[in-house]
Amino acid sequence: MATKTIRVDYLARVEGEGALDLHLKDGQVTSAQLNIFEPPRLFEALLRGRGFAETPDIVARICGICPVAYQMSAVHALENAFGIKVDAQLRALRRLIYCGEWIESHALHVVMLHAPDFLGFPDAIQMARAHGEAVRRGLALKKAGNELIRLLGGREIHPVNVKVGGFYRVPGRDELTPVTESLERARDLAVDLLRWVATFDFPDFEQDYEFVALRHGTEYPFNEGRLVSTRGIDIDIADFDTEFEERQVAHSTALHAVVKRRGAYLVGPLARYAVNFDRFPQHVQALAREAGLGPVCRNPFRSIVVRSLELVYACDEALRLIAAYEAPEVAAVPIQPRAGTGFGCTEAPRGICWHRYRLDTDGAIVEARIVPPTSQNQPSIEADLMAVATSALDQPDDVLRDRCERSIRNYDPCISCSAHFLKLSVHRT
Secondary structure, three states: OOEEEEEEOOOOOOEOOOEEEEEEEOOEEEEEEEEOOOOOOOHHHHHOOOEHHHHHHHHHHHOOOOHHHHHHHHHHHHHHHHOOOOOHHHHHHHHHHHHHHHHHHHHHHHHHHHHHHHHOOOOHHHHHHHOHHHHHHHHHHHHHHHHHHHHHHOOOOOOOOEEOOEEOOOOOHHHHHHHHHHHHHHHHHHHHHHHHHOOOOOOOOOOOOOEEEEEOOOOOOOOOOEEEEOOOOEEOHHHHHHHEEEEOOOOOOOOEEEEOOOEOOEOOHHHHHHHHHHHOOHHHHHHHHHOOOOOOOOOHHHHHHHHHHHHHHHHHHHHHHHHOOOOOOOOEOOOOOOOEEEEEEEEEOOEEEEEEEEEOOOOEEEEEEEEOHHHHHHHHHHHHHHHHHHHOOOOOHHHHHHHHHHHHHOOOOEOOOOOOOOOEEEEEO
16 A cells, blocks of 8 residues: 655745645545645734724735735625715725726736746746746736725725725825826736737646626626625625535634535636626627637636736726716715624635624624635635646656646635745655
């Protein structure tokens, strides 16, 4: 009886610290575990007893790449608890700052973290020697997204201008002109990026995922919508616990989320695309077809194409919102705290980010619960790893390791901060 353990001690080109363990027995993969071993960060406990007004600035610190996602989910949940709605222009500004986050996050992942896998380079620095123009394109796109976040959020990382009820300050129309010019350039760069990544050589690999995403009545989703899956789920975000549950697993400090009675599901670009393809404008749908995509994509390696398509859409949507912008009369609607429970769910670049808060009569948080995208995707990541490893058992260990790492990076997992190198240990008994 032959047993082999293949271990990747550190995953490179992902946002966070994690490791990979593959266990093989008698020529079969018996388990594939994505180990999240950085310590729990306890944000939900940190929020208890804090006033509602502190929440957006606290939850932004959960992630340096997608702080807006946590802020938007939080303010929507707290406004839901207080029974208030913001006006149309404040809603548009929130959608606009979210466009900025999608642009900078997708550009970072597509060019700096994911593209090297398809071109045979260990990192973007080495890739830049042969594909300098592509790297410059990615950096320019990231800069455009950052500029938009800085304008609306006060700074690029961990914005400080978002508040429950709206913003502390809103821009005038004249302040949007410079951003418009950079976004117009970014839109052209995004189309070039899409056409470039569509030429990559993709493995012939598909999985039968249950896709889960927000679905809005008229828009490709950012801040609002119902939770919808490709297997019949269609619920209000407040009913998340009726269809989904989180489980603790021994090998990870991150909880795993599953669909009750079914198991793994997938969130993020592939899910949004499958659930909402008809919400894209016609010209974006045409670009999808030009890039070789149908209305559903089940190949996770092609997620780089879908992310690039969403990048084009985010640039277009930002330009549309700016063209229609009229400064609101007030930067924020007044808040009257009350006891209650509120729910918020928005589409982070990596997928749905669900929040629930219970508050007392003074608006202090009694209980907080946050379900981030990567914890929802972990079971699907591990299922992909099982399939990828099984298909490559006849390959040397370093090839097997490389294919598994590439599979993980398809998801752009956001753990907390980037690791820089890999080690492989093989144990045979």
